Amino acid sequence: MRPVVALLTDLGLLDHYAGTMKGVVLGICPEATLVDISHDVPPHDVLTASLELAACYRYFPAGTIFLVVVDPGVGSARRPLAAEAGEYRFVAPDNGVLSAVFKEAPPRRVVELTERRFARPTVSRTFEGRDRFAPAAGWLAKGTELRALGRSLTDYLRLEIPDPAVTENEVCGEVLRVDRFGNLITNIDRRSYDRLGRLGEAALEVRAGDHRVGRLVSTYSEIMPGEVCALFGSTDHLEVAANSASAAETLRLTRGAVVTVSRTAE
Amino acid sequence: MRPVVALLTDLGLLDHYAGTMKGVVLGICPEATLVDISHDVPPHDVLTASLELAACYRYFPAGTIFLVVVDPGVGSARRPLAAEAGEYRFVAPDNGVLSAVFKEAPPRRVVELTERRFARPTVSRTFEGRDRFAPAAGWLAKGTELRALGRSLTDYLRLEIPDPAVTENEVCGEVLRVDRFGNLITNIDRRSYDRLGRLGEAALEVRAGDHRVGRLVSTYSEIMPGEVCALFGSTDHLEVAANSASAAETLRLTRGAVVTVSRTAE
Amino acid sequence: MRPVVALLTDLGLLDHYAGTMKGVVLGICPEATLVDISHDVPPHDVLTASLELAACYRYFPAGTIFLVVVDPGVGSARRPLAAEAGEYRFVAPDNGVLSAVFKEAPPRRVVELTERRFARPTVSRTFEGRDRFAPAAGWLAKGTELRALGRSLTDYLRLEIPDPAVTENEVCGEVLRVDRFGNLITNIDRRSYDRLGRLGEAALEVRAGDHRVGRLVSTYSEIMPGEVCALFGSTDHLEVAANSASAAETLRLTRGAVVTVSRTAE
Numbered sequence: 122m123r124p125v126v127a128l129l130t131d132l133g134l135l136d137h138y139a140g141t142m143k144g145v146v147l148g149i150c151p152e153a154t155l156v157d158i159s160h161d162v163p164p165h166d167v168l169t170a171s172l173e174l175a176a177c178y179r180y181f182p183a184g185t186i187f188l189v190v191v192d193p194g195v196g197s198a199r200r201p202l203a204a205e206a207g208e209y210r211f212v213a214p215d216n217g218v219l220s221a222v223f224k225e226a227p228p229r230r231v232v233e234l235t236e237r238r239f240a241r242p243t244v245s246r247t248f249e250g251r252d253r254f255a256p257a258a259g260w261l262a263k264g265t266e267l268r269a270l271g272r273s274l275t276d277y278l279r280l281e282i283p284d285p286a287v288t289e290n291e292v293c294g295e296v297l298r299v300d301r302f303g304n305l306i307t308n309i310d311r312r313s314y315d316r317l318g319r320l321g322e323a324a325l326e327v328r329a330g331d332h333r334v335g336r337l338v339s340t341y342s343e344i345m346p347g348e349v350c351a352l353f354g355s356t357d358h359l360e361v362a363a364n365s366a367s368a369a370e371t372l373r374l375t376r377g378a379v380v381t382v383s384r385t386a387e
Numbered sequence: 388m389r390p391v392v393a394l395l396t397d398l399g400l401l402d403h404y405a406g407t408m409k410g411v412v413l414g415i416c417p418e419a420t421l422v423d424i425s426h427d428v429p430p431h432d433v434l435t436a437s438l439e440l441a442a443c444y445r446y447f448p449a450g451t452i453f454l455v456v457v458d459p460g461v462g463s464a465r466r467p468l469a470a471e472a473g474e475y476r477f478v479a480p481d482n483g484v485l486s487a488v489f490k491e492a493p494p495r496r497v498v499e500l501t502e503r504r505f506a507r508p509t510v511s512r513t514f515e516g517r518d519r520f521a522p523a524a525g526w527l528a529k530g531t532e533l534r535a536l537g538r539s540l541t542d543y544l545r546l547e548i549p550d551p552a553v554t555e556n557e558v559c560g561e562v563l564r565v566d567r568f569g570n571l572i573t574n575i576d577r578r579s580y581d582r583l584g585r586l587g588e589a590a591l592e593v594r595a596g597d598h599r600v601g602r603l604v605s606t607y608s609e610i611m612p613g614e615v616c617a618l619f620g621s622t623d624h625l626e627v628a629a630n631s632a633s634a635a636e637t638l639r640l641t642r643g644a645v646v647t648v649s650r651t652a653e
Numbered sequence: 654m655r656p657v658v659a660l661l662t663d664l665g666l667l668d669h670y671a672g673t674m675k676g677v678v679l680g681i682c683p684e685a686t687l688v689d690i691s692h693d694v695p696p697h698d699v700l701t702a703s704l705e706l707a708a709c710y711r712y713f714p715a716g717t718i719f720l721v722v723v724d725p726g727v728g729s730a731r732r733p734l735a736a737e738a739g740e741y742r743f744v745a746p747d748n749g750v751l752s753a754v755f756k757e758a759p760p761r762r763v764v765e766l767t768e769r770r771f772a773r774p775t776v777s778r779t780f781e782g783r784d785r786f787a788p789a790a791g792w793l794a795k796g797t798e799l800r801a802l803g804r805s806l807t808d809y810l811r812l813e814i815p816d817p818a819v820t821e822n823e824v825c826g827e828v829l830r831v832d833r834f835g836n837l838i839t840n841i842d843r844r845s846y847d848r849l850g851r852l853g854e855a856a857l858e859v860r861a862g863d864h865r866v867g868r869l870v871s872t873y874s875e876i877m878p879g880e881v882c883a884l885f886g887s888t889d890h891l892e893v894a895a896n897s898a899s900a901a902e903t904l905r906l907t908r909g910a911v912v913t914v915s916r917t918a919e
Contacts, residue, residue, distance in 0.1 A: 122417050127406065133833035134400070134666070137709040140659065140690035144713035147686060151654050151714060154413060155688070156421070158406035164834055165897050177403040180517060181410035182417060193897055196872025246872035247894075248887030251712060301399035302430055340462025340512035355514030362513075365431050365459055388683050393672065400666070420679060422687070424672035443669040446783060447676035448683060567665035568696055606728025606778035621780030628779075631697050631725055 124262035125182055126153045129174055130190040130250065131162040138248070142188070142255040145241070149259030156181075165193035167218050171280055172297055175221035176356045183208035188258040189218050196246035201234040201253050202277060203261065203270050210267060212258045214249075217280030224282060235271035285309045287316050291383040294359070296329075296376050303367020305329060307380045309359040314382060327351040329361045329380045332372050347371070351382075390528040391448055392419045395440055396456040396516065397428040404514070408454070408521040411507070415525030422447075431459035433484050437546055438563055441487035442622045449474035454524040455484050462512035467500040467519050468543060469527065469536050476533060478524045480515075483546030490548060501537035551575045553582050557649040560625070562595075562642050569633020571595060573646045575625040580648060593617040594647045595627045596640045613637070617648075656794040657714055658685045661706055662722040662782065663694040670780070674720070674787040677773070681791030688713075697725035699750050703812055704829055707753035708888045715740035720790040721750050728778035733766040733785050734809060735793065735802050742799060744790045746781075749812030756814060767803035817841045819848050823915040826891070828861075828908050835899020837861060839912045841891040846914060859883040861893045861912045864904050879903070883914075 126146055132138040139160045146153055158177060162170045170191040178187060192199075192214045200215040207226035211219055215233075234240065234253060239260045241252040257270055285294035285308050294309035317325060327334040329351075336344065337351045344350045346365045349372065354360040361368045361380060369375055392412055398404035405426045412419055424443060428436045436457040444453060458465075458480045466481040473492035479485055481499075500506065500519060505526045507518040523536055551560035551574050560575035583591060593600040595617075602610065603617045610616045612631045615638060620626040627634045627646060635641055658678055664670040671692045678685055690709060694702045702723040710719060724746045732747040739758035745751055747765075766772065766785060771792045773784040789802055817826035817840050826841035849857060859866040861883075868876065869883045876882045878897045881904065886892040893900045893912060901907060 125410075125413055125417075127410065129403075129406075134689070134691055135693045135833045136830075137661075137690045137705045138832075140661075140688055141709040141712045143688045144657075144659065144709065144717070147657055147688070148712070148714040151657075151686070154417070154421075155686075156406055156409045156413070157400070158403045159400055161401045173403045177407040177410065180407045180414070182414040185410070194874050197874035245887040247884065251887060298402075300402045300404075342460050342463035352513065355511040355517060391676075391679055391683075393676065395669075395672075420683070420687075422672055422675045422679070423666070424669045425666055427667045439669045443673040443676065446673045446680070448680040451676070564668075566668045566670075608726050608729035618779065621777040621783060 122184070123152050123154050124150065125156060125185040126188055126258050126262050127156040127158050127181055127185055128160070128188045129158040129162065129170055130160045131164045131166065131170065132160050132190065132250065134160050138250065141251050142190070145251055145255040146188070146259040146262065149256060150262040153259070153262045162191050165191065167191055167193070167216050168280060169298065171218050171221040171282070174218070175225060178209055178222055179207070181209070185209055186258050186261045187211045188254060189213035190250035190254050191218055192216065192249065195249050200274075201249060201257070202231055203234060203257055203267055204228045204231040205267050210261055212254050212261070215277050217278045220280035221282050223279070230267055231274055231277050232267055232271040233274050236269065239265065239270050283308055285313045287313050290317070291381055292317060293379065293381045296374060296378040296380060299369045299375055303363065303369040304354065305361040305368050305372075305374055305378065305380070306354060307359045307361070309380065309382065311353055311357050314359060317382060317384060324385055325382055326385050327361070327380070327382050329372060330374045330378045334361055388450070389418050389420050390416065391422060391451040392454055392524050392528050393422040393424050393447055393451055394426070394454045395424040395428065395436060396426045397430045397432065397436065398426050398456065398516065400426050404516065408456070408516050411517055411521040412454070412525040412528065415522060416528040419525070419528045428457050431457065433457055433459070433482050434546060435564065437484050437487040437548070440484070441491060444475055444488055445473070447475070451475055452524050452527050453477045454520060455479035456516035456520055457484055458482065458515065461515050467515060467523070468497055469500060469523055469533055470494045470497040471533050476527055478520050478527070481543050483544040486546035487548050489545070496533055497540055497543050498533055498537040499540050502535065505531065505536050549574055551579045553579050556583070557647055558583060559645065559647045562640060562644040562646060565635045565641055569629065569635040570620065571627040571634050571640055571644065571646070572620060573625045573627070575646065575648065577619055577623045580625060583648060583650060590651055592649050592651050593627070594649070595638055596644045598638050600627055654716070655684050655686050656682065657688060657717040658720055658790050658794050659688045659690050659713055659717055660692070660720045661690040661694065661702055662692045663696045663698065663702065664692050664722065664782065666692050670782065674722070674782050677783055677787035678720070678791040678794065681788060682794040685791070685794045694723050697723065699723055699725070699748050700812060701830065703750050703753040703814070706750070707757060710741055710754055711739070713741070717741055718790050718793045719743045720786060721745035722782035722786055723750055724748065724781065727781050733781060733789070734763055735766060735789055735799055736760045736763040737799050742793055744786050744793070747809050749810045752812035753814050755811070762799055763806055763809050764799055764803045765806050768801065771797065771802050815840055817845045819845050822849070823913055824849060825911065825913045828906060828910040828912060831901045831907055835895065835901040836886065837893040837900050837906055837910065837912070838886060839891045839893070841912065841914065843885055843889050846891060849914060849916060856917055857914055858917050859893070859912070859914050861904060862906045862910045866893055
């Protein structure tokens with residue numbers, strides 16, 4: 122079976138950086154299948170990368186190695202890591218970028234990439250993706266055991282992933298991601314929502330920023346073009362969406378906007 | 388021989404969506420070779436996707452499976468399809484996105500993806516690309532017969548692809564695509580053009596919008612930088628182009644602009 | 654071992670062009686592994702492509718075939734080439750795009766792609782990438798010898814790659830590339846820099862345009878967010894960078910800006 126190495130970075134596609142990392146992986150493990158998750162994470166945005174990774178990793182084949190390079194601290198003392206969690210392995214800087222995955226799948230083992238023989242001979246202090254992270258992913262793909270890459274550690278950085286606040290009459294969350302369609306994806310998962318009781322749609326009101334969002338629906342096509350609605354999206358989180366239009370533009374909201382679901386007074 | 392799965396979507400590269408679909412394909416068929424045609428089809432633009440696909444599919448190896456996810460009706464009653472046409476197979480929503488291909492290569496068989504065992508156990512109503520289309524492509528790559536995926540149908544949606552109007556003295560077409568170089572690509576194919584008779588260049592006049600286009604040439608390099616010309620492009624359709632510049636910007640024209648070729652009065 | 658074909662083009666990802674070229678390569682050599690370096694070279698910008706290629710090629714596995722299509726002279730008399738240099742092979746138009754690589758690794762052999770049987774039967778005069786360059790790369794990947802592709806030549810075009818001017822007290826270079834992070838990457842390599850003598854940081858002053866750049870550091874994280882510094886980047890060239898910000902925007906400088914390193918008066 123050919124190992125899959127999936128890349129998630131903020132390196133963009135304008136420059137050669139992502140391609141160079143792939144060259145390094147293939148130099149170590151020529152049989153690897155490389156998959157781009159995205160290289161367009163906003164520069165240095167560790168939280169977004171963490172959420173994107175958590176939204177997709179479980180759809181990859183068991184054994185996939187995720188090579189995550191969003192690394193504002195490149196060249197500093199922040200440690201380079203590799204980890205095993207669920208059926209997957211991860212290579213990333215120790216800046217919390219794996220936090221959202223670890224929240225769902227606590228890691229069985231995390232190691233610091235201390236073994237220099239699994240890095241390139243010279244490690245650039247501005248591009249460790251090429252010289253340290255890509256080689257580690259390549260060696261894992263080649264069959265090297267995680268524990269061989271370095272010493273175990275447990276004090277890896279955890280990033281605060283904002284949870285929704287749930288009270289008896291309201292779930293109060295926020296927009297965590299805006300996708301290319303302008304959908305406003307919140308941190309309100311279905312379980313939090315369900316704690317309001319499985320009330321009919323009429324008994325609940327969704328607000329996004331200052332806007333009362335029309336309806337909770339099952340899919341975009343239930344509403345009129347341009348109309349705004351709330352629905353549970355592909356990762357089972359509440360999102361505010363428009364049919365064939367951008368909810369972000371229509372409502373002029375972006376990441377951080379408050380979204381609430383509350384019981385109506387009746 | 389390793390099967391090729393070629394993806395054409397409007398999912399963009401900002402989010403994890405396209406990568407997630409690849410993960411799903413590889414989970415079913417690890418030996419697949421994945422190729423991106425584009426993920427930057429304008430959101431929900433079924434006609435553009437249809438034309439892009441028709442412009443490129445025949446350059447892929449026989450047996451290639453095209454996974455086409457431009458799906459404004461996701462989650463609605465529009466049917467999910469798979470089809471065989473020419474030496475290729477296609478997986479797509481039933482919204483006409485395969486029309487331009489079918490115009491050239493009438494399908495031998497079209498099936499609705501009714502067999503649930505070839506989809507993921509839970510199908511999101513906002514991301515069928517992941518849960519229904521990608522698995523179908525993966526199973527086809529793995530060797531599953533098209534007919535196994537569901538019941539045959541013949542009433543699939545056909546999209547109107549605008550044809551040029553040809554009279555004795557004029558071919559009247561329109562701009563269907565503007566590419567990244569600003570070339571204005573029309574629906575005037577060489578056969579329509581030739582019906583004006585194989586006249587010398589001097590006897591024909593090309594107009595784009597209100598502009599008289601300089602010359603019909605064979606290649607961009609025959610004209611001066613910035614000059615605008617007409618030529619037959621890589622899919623043998625008339626395009627209006629500038630040398631080392633954007634014809635779209637120079638002429639301020641875009642999709643839908645009228646382009647005519649007419650006999651001059653002499 | 655699976656051959657690697659790495660693509661560098663200005664074809665963008667909006668249209669099907671890059672994907673089409675991959676389809677052609679796979680039709681000839683199904684076992685090829687395809688890697689994107691970038692398709693977002695600014696349209697027709699041969700110098701940028703040349704520098705990007707030189708910055709990354711040596712990180713790919715020995716034997717990699719680089720398919721470089723930045724081709725403002727497509728369709729003209731400019732010749733199509735293939736070349737061997739170092740442990741790599743290259744397919745590109747004869748417009749100097751390989752110059753920066755050849756400066757480091759003089760080619761052992763350059764041939765013109767004259768053998769028509771290694772091109773597609775019909776060669777479009779607007780998309781030789783598809784009909785001539787991609788097939789040549791495919792055949793090389795398939796095992797065809799370089800010399801079989803056409804007649805040797807030695808008068809290939811050399812592009813002027815600007816060198817820094819080095820005097821006893823100053824190195825005067827310029828910004829050659831601005832990357833996605835806004836780093837201003839110059840043509841001042843470490844060897845030129847070292848000719849000022851291995852003076853301590855205090856004895857040297859770096860200027861970029863009209864700005865005195867704060868400090869020469871080893872890595873971005875040594876400076877405060879927003880502060881500007883000079884450092885040697887991942888290809889060992891001096892770059893002007895900001896921590897978690899764009900130096901290009903902060904200093905309002907772009908390609909062509911003058912950067913000098915000089916001895917201070919003391």
